[in-house]
Structures are given as C-alpha cells and as structure tokens.
Amino acid sequence: MRKNWALAVAVTIAVVAGVTFFTLGQTKIYQAEATILFDPQPPRPLGKDVPTVVDVGQSTFWNNKEYYRTQFWIIQSQQTCGRVVRDLGLNKDATFLANKPVGTKLPPKTVSVEAAADILAARIVIEPIRESRLAEVRYRDADPQRAQRVLSRLADVYVEDNLDQVLESANMAADWLKGQLVNLKVDLESSELALHEYKINKNVLSVSIDDQSNMLRGEMSRLNDAVTELRTRREHAAARRAELQKIDAQNPAELPAQELISNAALQNLRSVYVEALRTQVSLAASGKGPEHPEAKAVQARLNESRDAILLEVKNIQRAVESDWEGMNHEIAGLSGLYEDAKKRALELNLLEIEYKRLERNKDTNEHLFSIVTERSKESDLTRMLRINNLRIVDRPRVPGAPVTPVVPLNMAIGGLVGAVLGLLAAVGREQLDRSIKVREDLEEDLGLAFLGMLPAVGTASGKKPAKGSSPPVPGAIEHPELIVHNEPNSGPAEAARALRSNILYPSPDKPYRTLLVTSAGPSEGKTTVACCIAVAMASAGQRVVLLDCDMRRPRVHRVFGRKNDIGVTTALLEPEMLDSAIFQTEVPNLSMLSTGPLPPNPSELLHSAAFARVLAGLRERFDRVIIDSPPIVPVTDAAVLATQVDGTVLVVRAFETTRESVNRARRALSDVGVQLVGCVLNSVEVDRPEYGYYRYQYYRREGGYAAEQAADGAS
Numbered sequence: 001m002r003k004n005w006a007l008a009v010a011v012t013i014a015v016v017a018g019v020t021f022f023t024l025g026q027t028k029i030y031q032a033e034a035t036i037l038f039d040p041q042p043p044r045p046l047g048k049d050v051p052t053v054v055d056v057g058q059s060t061f062w063n064n065k066e067y068y069r070t071q072f073w074i075i076q077s078q079q080t081c082g083r084v085v086r087d088l089g090l091n092k093d094a095t096f097l098a099n100k101p102v103g104t105k106l107p108p109k110t111v112s113v114e115a116a117a118d119i120l121a122a123r124i125v126i127e128p129i130r131e132s133r134l135a136e137v138r139y140r141d142a143d144p145q146r147a148q149r150v151l152s153r154l155a156d157v158y159v160e161d162n163l164d165q166v167l168e169s170a171n172m173a174a175d176w177l178k179g180q181l182v183n184l185k186v187d188l189e190s191s192e193l194a195l196h197e198y199k200i201n202k203n204v205l206s207v208s209i210d211d212q213s214n215m216l217r218g219e220m221s222r223l224n225d226a227v228t229e230l231r232t233r234r235e236h237a238a239a240r241r242a243e244l245q246k247i248d249a250q251n252p253a254e255l256p257a258q259e260l261i262s263n264a265a266l267q268n269l270r271s272v273y274v275e276a277l278r279t280q281v282s283l284a285a286s287g288k289g290p291e292h293p294e295a296k297a298v299q300a301r302l303n304e305s306r307d308a309i310l311l312e313v314k315n316i317q318r319a320v321e322s323d324w325e326g327m328n329h330e331i332a333g334l335s336g337l338y339e340d341a342k343k344r345a346l347e348l349n350l351l352e353i354e355y356k357r358l359e360r361n362k363d364t365n366e367h368l369f370s371i372v373t374e375r376s377k378e379s380d381l382t383r384m385l386r387i388n389n390l391r392i393v394d395r396p397r398v399p400g401a402p403v404t405p406v407v408p409l410n411m412a413i414g415g416l417v418g419a420v421l422g423l424l425a426a427v428g429r430e431q432l433d434r435s436i437k438v439r440e441d442l443e444e445d446l447g448l449a450f451l452g453m454l455p456a457v458g459t460a461s462g463k464k465p466a467k468g469s470s471p472p473v474p475g476a477i478e479h480p481e482l483i484v485h486n487e488p489n490s491g492p493a494e495a496a497r498a499l500r501s502n503i504l505y506p507s508p509d510k511p512y513r514t515l516l517v518t519s520a521g522p523s524e525g526k527t528t529v530a531c532c533i534a535v536a537m538a539s540a541g542q543r544v545v546l547l548d549c550d551m552r553r554p555r556v557h558r559v560f561g562r563k564n565d566i567g568v569t570t571a572l573l574e575p576e577m578l579d580s581a582i583f584q585t586e587v588p589n590l591s592m593l594s595t596g597p598l599p600p601n602p603s604e605l606l607h608s609a610a611f612a613r614v615l616a617g618l619r620e621r622f623d624r625v626i627i628d629s630p631p632i633v634p635v636t637d638a639a640v641l642a643t644q645v646d647g648t649v650l651v652v653r654a655f656e657t658t659r660e661s662v663n664r665a666r667r668a669l670s671d672v673g674v675q676l677v678g679c680v681l682n683s684v685e686v687d688r689p690e691y692g693y694y695r696y697q698y699y700r701r702e703g704g705y706a707a708e709q710a711a712d713g714a715s
Contacts, residue, residue, distance in 0.1 A: 004429055008422030015421055019414030020407070027099065028402035031140045032147040034155045035394040038071065038133045068135065072126045075137060075158050081117035081124075083157050088150065091116035095143065099123075102143045120150070134393065144399045151396040163388040177376040184369040191362035198358055220345065223338040227331055234327040241320045266312045273305035434658045442652065442679050446662055449678035451649065452499035454525075454532060455492050456683040457483050481531035481559045485587045488539070491686075496532040500540065503533070503649070503677060512677065514615065514625040514645040518638040520665035521631050524653040525682040527555045530628040533649070538590035542623040545582065545591040547615075549641055550630045551602035557594040560585050567596025572610045578617060591622065602630075607640045615644060632665050639672050647677040654684045 074080060090096045091113050094106040125138040137155065141147035280298045288295050442448045457480035479486065484493040504511060517530040530546065538544040548556035549568060557564045562583055571578040571593075583592045599605050618625050627645060632638035642648045650665055662679070669676050 004426035007429060008419075008426045011422035011425050012415065012418035015418030016411060016414045019410050019417075023405045023407050023410040026405045027101075027142050029099075029140050029142060029404040030144040030147050030399040030401075031138050031403040032144075032151040032396040032399055033394070034137045034151050034392060034396040035129075036135050036137060036155065036158075037391045037393045038068070038135065039389045039391060068128055072135070074161075075126060075154070076121040076124050078114060078117050078121075080154065080158055080161060081120045082113050083161075084150065084153050085113050085116040085120060087153055087157070090120065090150070096141075096146065099142045102146060120154075124154070139396075140403065148396045148398045155392050155395070159388065159390045159392060162390050166387065174376065177372055180372050181369070181376055184365060184372055188362070188365040188369050191358065191365045195355075195358040195362050198355060217345070220338060220341045223334055223341060227334045227338060230327050230331045230334065234324060234331065237320055237324040237327065241317065241324060266309065266316070269305055269309045269312060273302065273309055276302040276305055433655075434660065435655050436652045436657050436659065436662060436681065437655055439681065441659070442662075442681070446659065446666070448650075448662070448666065448676070451502045451678035451680050452495060453654070453681035453684045454495050454499070454529060456685050457492055457528070479559065481528045482535065482587070484532050484535040484539070492532070493536075496536040497539075499529075499680060500533060500536040503647075504537075512645075512647040513619055513623070514627065514647075515677070516627045516629055516638065516641050516645045516648045517651060518629045518632045518642070518648060518665075519651040519653070520633050520657055520661035522553070522634070524631070524651050524657055526631070526651040527559070527628050529649070529651045529680050529682055530626050531556070531559055534590055534624075534626040535587050537624050537626070538587050541589065543589055543591075543621070544624045544626060545593055545618055545622040546585075547618065547625055547627045548592070548594045549606060549627050549637065551595045551598050551605070551637065552630050552635065554595040554598070556592060556628055560592050562592070562594060564594050564596060567594035568611070568614065569596035569599055569605070571596075571614050572605065572608070575610075575613065575617075578614060593618070603636050603640055606637055612644060632668050633661060639668055639674075642669055642674040643672050645674075647675055649677050650679045651682050652679050653682050656683075 085091050092108075092110045094109040095102055095104050097109055097111060097116065097119060098104075098106055100106065123140050125140070126135055127138070128135045137151065139147055139151040139154065141150065276298055280295070280302060283292065283295050283298060290296070290299070436442060439450045439453070442450050483490060484496045487493055503515070515533070517526050517533065519526040527550075534544050534546040546556060547568065548554050550556075551569070554564060557567075560583065566577065566581045568581075571581050581593055581596065583594075584590075585592050605611060615625070625645075627641060629638040629641050632642075632650075638648075648669060650662070650669075652662060666676065
C-alpha cells in the first residue's frame with residue numbers, strides 16, 4: 001500500500017465520485033406503508049361447536065410459516081394486483097409505468113393489465129413483524145400521493161377478496177349439501193328395504209345372526225366332545241381286544257392282569273390250571289410217568305381247566321368285540337350329526353356375509369344422512385355470517401420524505417467499496433509484478449546463489465534525497481561506474497566490497513581467476529557491476545584487468561574516457577599489440593582492455609583460438625580478469641565466453657528483471673555446462689519497504705566512515 005497508495009486513492013476517489021453522481025441522478029422514490037392483522041380468532045356467533053365451511057383461524061396451520069408465505073404471495077398475485085390496476089387505470093398511466101412523478105411530460109402509453117400488474121407487484125415489499133400476527137406491506141413509487149392511493153386500494157382489494165372467497169365457499173358448500181341430502185335419503189330407504197327383503201327370502205329369524213351362530217357353535221362343541229369320548233373308549237376296547245388275542249391256547253396261564261382283576265371266575269380257573277401244572281411237575285419229579293394213574297388224573301384235570309379258561313376268554317373276546325362294533329356305530333352317528341351342524345354353520349356364515357353387507361350399507365347411509373342433514377342446517381346459518389380473519393390495522397398515509405436514494409449512505413458505501421477496490425488494485429498490481437525485488441526471490445523462488453546487492457547510484461538510494469536524508473554522493477552522477485573509487489566510504493562502495501568478499505571467499509583454494517559478468521537482458525547494469533567488482537578487487541591490492549567483450553554495445557572505454565580504436569579485436573589480429581592495447585586506469589592496480597573496432601561476427605571471434613590465447617595471456621599477467629559481456633538471452637556471445645572462464649556472475653536489475661528472464665539466462669548457461677557463481681541484485685532502492693533490514697542506512701551517513709571514525713575519536 002505504501003508503494004501503490006496513489007493508485008488506491010485514485011480508485012477510491014473515482015468510485016466515490018461515480019456513486020455520488022449516480023445517486024444524485026436517480027429518481028426520488030417514496031414509500032407508503034400499511035399494516036394488516038391476520039386474526040387467529042375471528043368472531044364466531046354460533047360458538048365453537050358449529051364449524052364454519054372455511055377455516056378462518058382455528059386450524060393448526062395458522063402457526064406455520066407456509067400460511068403467511070401463501071398470503072404474502074396472494075397480495076402480490078396477478079389476481080390482486082390486476083384488480084387494483086383495473087380499478088385505478090394504472091395500465092394507461094404513463095408516469096406509473098415509467099415510475100415518474102405525476103406531471104412529468106411523457107408520451108401516452110398503454111400496456112396490458114397483466115404487464116401493469118407485474119410492474120405493481122415488483123414495487124411491493126411485505127415483511128412480517130416478529131413475534132406478532134401482523135405484516136407490514138410497503139409500496140414504493142416516484143409520486144407520494146400515488147403511492148398512498150395504490151397501497152390503500154391494494155389492501156382493500158386483498159381484504160375484500162379474502163371475505164368473498166369465504167362467502168363463495170360457504171354458498172357452494174351449502175348448495176352441494178342440499179343436493180346430497182336428496183340422494184342420501186333415496187339410498188337410505190333403498191338399503192332398509194333390501195335388508196327387510198333379505199330376511200324374508202332367507203327366512204332369517206328375528207334372533208340376531210350372532211346368537212344363531214353361537215347356538216350352532218355350542219351344539220357342535222357338545223357333539224365334538226361326545227365323539228372324542230367315544231373314540232377314547234373305542235381305543236381302550238381295541239387295546240383290550242389286542243391283549244386278549246395274544247393269549248396262547250397251549251398255555252392260557254399268561255392272562256392280562258386287567259382281565260384277572262375284573263373277572264373272578266377267570267381268576268379261579270387260572271388258579272386251578274396253575275395248581276394242576278404244579279402237581280404234574282411234582283409227579284414227574286417223583287418218577288411217575290405219563291401212564292401213571294395219578295399222572296393221568298392230573299392231566300385230565302389240567303385239560304379240563306385249560307378248556308374252561310379258553311372258553312371264558314372267548315366269551316370275553318366276543319363281548320369286547322361287540323362293544324367295539326357298537327362304539328363304531330355310535331361314533332359314525334355322532335359324526336353325521338356334527339357334519340350336519342357344521343354344514344348349517346357354513347350356510348349361516350354365507351347368510352351372515354350378505355346380511356352384514358346389507359346391514360352395514362344401511363348403517364352407513366343412515367350415518368351419512370344424519371351428518372349431511374346436520375351440516376346442511378349449520379351451513380345455512382354460517383353462510384349468512386360475514387366473518388373475516390383479515391383486518392387493516394394502519395391504513396397507508398402520504399409519505400413525506402423519499403426513502404431512496406440515500407446520498408450519505410450511498411457515499412459511505414461507495415467509499416468503503418472504493419477503499420476495498422483500491423486495496424485490491426494495489427495488491428493486484430503488486431501480484432502481477434513478476435520482477436525480482438529482494439534476495440528471497442532469487443534464493444527461495446529460483447534457487448540461485450545470492451552474492452549481494454548494489455544500491456542505485458545517483459544518491460545512495462538512486463532517488464532524489466528526501467527531507468532529512470543524506471546528500472547525494474559527489475561525483476557519482478557523472479561516473480556512476482567508478483563510485484567505488486571516487487567515494488570509497490559510500491554505501492555503494494561498501495556494497496561492492498561485500499560483493500567482492502562473497503565472490504572470493506566461498507572457494508579460497510580455487511579462486512576465480514577469470515570472471516564473466518553478464519545479464520539476462522540489456523540495460524540491467526552489468527557494466528556498472530563489472531566496474532565496481534574490478535575496482536573493489538584492485539583496491540584490495542590485486543592486479544585486475546577489466547576486459548570489455550561486449551562487441552555490440554561496448555561501454556567500458558567511455559567509463560575511463562578512452563577511445564575504442566584498439567583493443568581485443570586488434571590483439572586478436574596482431575598479438576604483439578596486446579601490451580599497447582592494455583590501458584592503465586586512474587584506479588591503482590586496475591587495467592582496462594576495450595573491445596577495439598567492432599567485428600561483424602562477434603560470437604565466432606570470441607570462440608576462436610586466438611581469443612583463447614589472448615585470455616590465457618591476460619590470466620598470466622593479472623591476478624583477476626573481469627569480463628564485461630553482452631546479455632546472454634538475446635545473443636550467444638555470453639554463452640561462448642562462459643565456457644572459457646572460471647565463473648559467471650549474473651546481474652539482475654531490481655524491480656525490472658523478471659523471473660522468466662532469469663530462468664532463461666540460467667537455462668542458457670546450463671545448456672553449455674558452465675558454473676554460475678551467483679546473482680547480483682543491482683540498482684537497489686534501499687528506501688523501499690521491501691528491503692527492511694537490508695537497508696544500508698549506515699552507508700549514507702554524511703562523510704561515510706571517515707566522519708564516523710572522526711566522531712568516534714572525538715568521543
């Protein structure tokens with residue numbers, strides 16, 4: 001903002017001026033206001049027990065925002081606005097259509113009612129009043145009287161339409177209910193006759209279907225219990241029958257325990273039989289054979305008892321068989337009775353279905369007839385009432401002052417917007433600036449080594465001295481390239497010495513004997529940087545030669561006030577003239593070799609073996625060879641020279657050289673495989689805020705270090 005404050009201020013002033021002129025040129029707009037009440041509990045003369053045809057306040061939807069939004073839409077609808085337009089003739093009012101004050105001279109104009117209604121709706125604003133059932137309706141117009149007249153008619157039309165809608169709905173409902181009463185009466189009489197005829201045709205008793213069904217269910221239950229009991233007894237007889245059939249005729253002693261317990265005769269016969277068997281066994285044990293008289297007597301008694309047992313068992317079996325057969329016949333008879341009762345129950349169910357349907361139809365018709373009769377009588381009463389839940393609380397008045405435009409507010413907004421736009425313009429201008437400004441741009445953004453910076457020469461900062469700042473450096477304007485020699489205590493001189501240290505000290509074991517100084521483009525100060533480096537190295541006691549190899553726009557000879565009649569090209573053609581071409585400058589230990597007559601093909605000449613011999617000779621005679629070359633991006637001379645030196649220094653002009661130019665220069669050097677020592681940031685205006693702690697304030701004290709040392713000695 002400090003750099004681009006003028007742009008920011010200009011944008012702000014322009015925006016404020018534009019907003020002011022635009023505001024003053026706008027038509028004054030007046031606003032009429034009306035307040036409408038949405039009453040949730042309108043008067044109900046018939047009481048709460050008699051509902052109205054149209055709910056006008058008691059339904060729960062009154063608590064919902066949807067209802068109010070619907071009403072707000074109705075106020076701005078085509079129906080409401082169109083009626084206002086027709087009543088007031090607004091579609092033929094040219095001043096209304098153009099939103100101009102009454103009396104403004106305009107050509108006659110007529111539009112459709114729908115188009116005028118759209119214009120009217122666009123000027124209406126409705127806002128609900130918080131925590132109330134009130135809404136404020138606002139209408140804006142260029143004429144205050146017309147605003148009041150239009151809004152008054154709009155509110156009246158809306159309230160009247162709402163009441164008309166309620167009455168129309170009530171009338172329609174009452175007429176419909178009367179029509180339905182006739183139909184329902186016919187349906188009720190038909191359903192009653194149908195139910196009566198069904199009873200006669202199906203011989204349905206007066207006893208209800210449910211009672212008859214209950215009797216059948218009781219009968220079926222008793223029959224089912226009897227059949228179940230008989231089946232249980234039959235199973236018991238079958239089990240007894242099976243047990244009797246298991247008796248062995250040869251050994252009837254094994255009789256079922258149940259038969260023995262229930263039949264005393266059979267029990268006695270079995271005892272006789274068992275006694276005879278024991279006697280027979282005893283006789284056989286005593287040696288009396290079957291032919292022995294006693295044995296024969298026992299055998300006869302045994303046979304007699306066995307036959308008696310078998311005969312008794314057969315009698316029991318016949319009795320059990322007879323019981324079993326009788327129970328089967330009895331079960332069959334009871335099952336037939338059960339099936340008959342079941343059949344009668346199913347038939348009764350079929351009768352019940354049709355009977356229930358007819359009875360339900362009769363009950364439904366009776367219920368509907370009763371409801372409609374009651375509702376019809378209530379509707380006849382309610383449609384005579386004129387109940388409306390809407391009421392105009394505050395009628396619109398003629399507005400006294402315009403609401404728009406608000407000149408102070410618009411100017412304040414314009415000032416704020418202008419300030420923001422000014423800030424954005426300043427920031428945008430800074431962001432669009434792709435030039436190299438500070439050390440971090442080279443090191444962090446481009447990854448290049450930073451050797452140092454040289455302040456702009458003219459003053460210590462390159463600009464006119466501000467009030468209270470140091471005076472200009474004497475002699476620096478006439479020969480800015482020699483400021484290190486002319487003003488050794490100045491800021492640029494100290495910066496040049498720091499640059500010399502940064503070049504030499506990183507590689508003390510393998511110092512740079514030959515150093516090429518180039519830049520990405522023209523006019524970036526490479527000649528000035530080369531002279532400052534050469535003077536700084538010469539002032540350190542080293543033998544330095546400044547070699548001008550810019551054979552397109554040479555400048556070194558002008559710096560030292562020499563002609564360019566002999567130089568590098570002369571030494572290339574006549575090597576014996578090299579000594580005479582080297583010029584000893586006014587700076588101790590610093591020599592200069594200019595380009596000489598400019599050749600038509602500099603790059604081929606610099607790439608020749610003769611130039612390599614000249615460069616080798618200079619390296620033997622001097623401690624340092626500083627070469628000033630053309631820019632590396634437009635021409636190939638610098639790339640050719642870079643392959644023949646120990647290191648290359650790239651000069652970057654602050655706030656002018658772009659990142660893209662530096663990248664192209666670095667790519668050109670890397671393509672020929674040479675070493676880039678680092679970059680020098682030239683023509684730095686240290687008073688700029690970008691440099692912060694890089695400022696060389698102490699370089700610009702009046703008198704330089706000499707005055708500072710004298711002041712220290714005096715103290």
